[in-house]
Amino acid sequence: MTETFDLIIIGSGSGNSIPNYLSDWKIALVERSVFGGTCLNKGCIPSKMFVLPADVAHQASDSSKLGISTSFHSVDWPAVRDRVFGRIDPIAAGGEEYRATGTPNVTLVRGTAVFETSGSVYITDGLDQGRRLTAPKFLLAAGARPVMPPIEGLDLVRHHTSDSIMRLATFPRRLGVIGGGFIAVEMGHVFSGFGSEVHMFNRSDRLLRAFDGEIARRFTDVFANRVDLHLGCIPERVEQRDSGSIVMYCHENGEPIQIEVDELLIATGRRPNSDLLDAEAIGLATHSDGRVVVDEAMRTSIEGMYALGDLANSYQLKHLANAEAKVAFWNLAHPDDARQVSYKAVPSAVFSDPQVATVGLTEEEATARGIPFVVGRRDYGGTAYGWALEDSTSFAKVMVNPETGLLIGAHIMGPQAASLIQPIIQAMQFDQTAQELAHDVLYIHPALTEVVENALLEALS
Numbered sequence: 001m002t003e004t005f006d007l008i009i010i011g012s013g014s015g016n017s018i019p020n021y022l023s024d025w026k027i028a029l030v031e032r033s034v035f036g037g038t039c040l041n042k043g044c045i046p047s048k049m050f051v052l053p054a055d056v057a058h059q060a061s062d063s064s065k066l067g068i069s070t071s072f073h074s075v076d077w078p079a080v081r082d083r084v085f086g087r088i089d090p091i092a093a094g095g096e097e098y099r100a101t102g103t104p105n106v107t108l109v110r111g112t113a114v115f116e117t118s119g120s121v122y123i124t125d126g127l128d129q130g131r132r133l134t135a136p137k138f139l140l141a142a143g144a145r146p147v148m149p150p151i152e153g154l155d156l157v158r159h160h161t162s163d164s165i166m167r168l169a170t171f172p173r174r175l176g177v178i179g180g181g182f183i184a185v186e187m188g189h190v191f192s193g194f195g196s197e198v199h200m201f202n203r204s205d206r207l208l209r210a211f212d213g214e215i216a217r218r219f220t221d222v223f224a225n226r227v228d229l230h231l232g233c234i235p236e237r238v239e240q241r242d243s244g245s246i247v248m249y250c251h252e253n254g255e256p257i258q259i260e261v262d263e264l265l266i267a268t269g270r271r272p273n274s275d276l277l278d279a280e281a282i283g284l285a286t287h288s289d290g291r292v293v294v295d296e297a298m299r300t301s302i303e304g305m306y307a308l309g310d311l312a313n314s315y316q317l318k319h320l321a322n323a324e325a326k327v328a329f330w331n332l333a334h335p336d337d338a339r340q341v342s343y344k345a346v347p348s349a350v351f352s353d354p355q356v357a358t359v360g361l362t363e364e365e366a367t368a369r370g371i372p373f374v375v376g377r378r379d380y381g382g383t384a385y386g387w388a389l390e391d392s393t394s395f396a397k398v399m400v401n402p403e404t405g406l407l408i409g410a411h412i413m414g415p416q417a418a419s420l421i422q423p424i425i426q427a428m429q430f431d432q433t434a435q436e437l438a439h440d441v442l443y444i445h446p447a448l449t450e451v452v453e454n455a456l457l458e459a460l461s
Helices: 037-041 044-060 077-101 182-193 213-223 318-333 363-369 384-389 422-429 434-439 450-460
Strands: 002-004 007-010 027-031 106-110 113-117 120-123 132-134 137-140 144-146 174-178 197-202 228-231 237-240 246-252 255-261 263-266 270-272 305-307 347-350 356-360 374-379 395-400 407-413
Touching (some): 037 044, 044 077, 044 182, 077 106, 137 318, 174 182, 182 197, 182 213, 182 347, 197 246, 213 356, 213 363, 213 395, 246 263, 356 422, 374 450, 407 450, 422 434, 434 450
Parallel strands (some): 002 132, 007 027, 007 137, 027 106, 137 305, 174 197, 174 263, 197 228
Antiparallel strands (some): 113 120, 120 132, 144 270, 237 246, 246 255, 347 356, 356 407, 374 395, 395 407
8 A cells, every 4th residue: 555645754853843834744754763863862962961970970080189079989870871761761752652643744654764766665664564655755864873893703792882872781890982983982981980991992093083183182182091092903803701791802002902891882983874765776866975965955866855964964963954954844845945054164062071162174174175274272271260170181272264364163172162162153154253253252251261262362363
């Protein structure tokens, strides 16, 4: 039996933000995994709910510089875990129930959608296996999934990804982490903050290697005080012992080493789910890494088909996926009045300790593109609030094009970095000059925002 709709949405993360102006459309919403998408269930929201108590635990262990004596004793892991998912799981379940029963024009379909033609999909598994859906318009918001590195024995040992690591039944005394990006350092912070002995293996010679080089190097130096770093070293083989522990074998500095841990986290990146849709079968254009090709109106290579989020962009950021969803839904309904997504100032943040925030170009990218720039830096310790923090490692840097006066990038490492960078994001988006941002705005004294102000002033000096 074939069911016909006006629109088929594949993915219930940002794809679930269906606007009211589509209330007269007959819509199918297909979800193969947990309702609400990665951010709600496995990503940014639960991870930050773990980060906050880890911040408190770490700060309690590092208070002597302030002339006080506090200490961290232990974590009640089940209590922390259940606080997080005791809130998130009901939200996901409630959202699913609402879509199943509370929106008459939306039919919730559970299973994996695979394209048969550019206008039809077949549900291959799940509760609704066997259903065939057709529509003249599609919105692809199917997200991404963790990548598994080619390590001998990995398929035979117990291991976790960001999908499962936060739901561990018991807290691991020793944790192995393979990877050095967002997920690796955030979870490294969480587990080391709670007292786990963390061993982190990274192919590169520094963590966060996609970030500005100065930030990445400083972050790596600071984070090395928190975890046992094995840089330029990825396990060649892993095995699980009868006791349940996992042993990783690799060569570090030319010497063979083996590290035994209780749990293993794989955080080596994520891949778009275009292959699960069988995108190639209908001639849907994709990049070499599997991302669906879209223009700034979120249109794919197939008429009437739009895509967004981790399936289509390289940023893998929820705030960007939400912005893309607004544009995609509008353009589906108003193709003759198309809107576009602005990628002019896409920010991101890493909620580790230290925290990192970034927007725009890195020094390396600007140099490679031949874009002129000057850099302004300010250490947290060079401001009054930085004195209060007794901070000797954190800093902010801004990059200004001297020919236009416009900001082309900013990078901050340290407390509140994700908040401190916000005025720079706004300035870049609305073409405010560094001169305007530095001189025409009042900065509260002695707030930490003076770090940004002083970095701007240095760039202009």
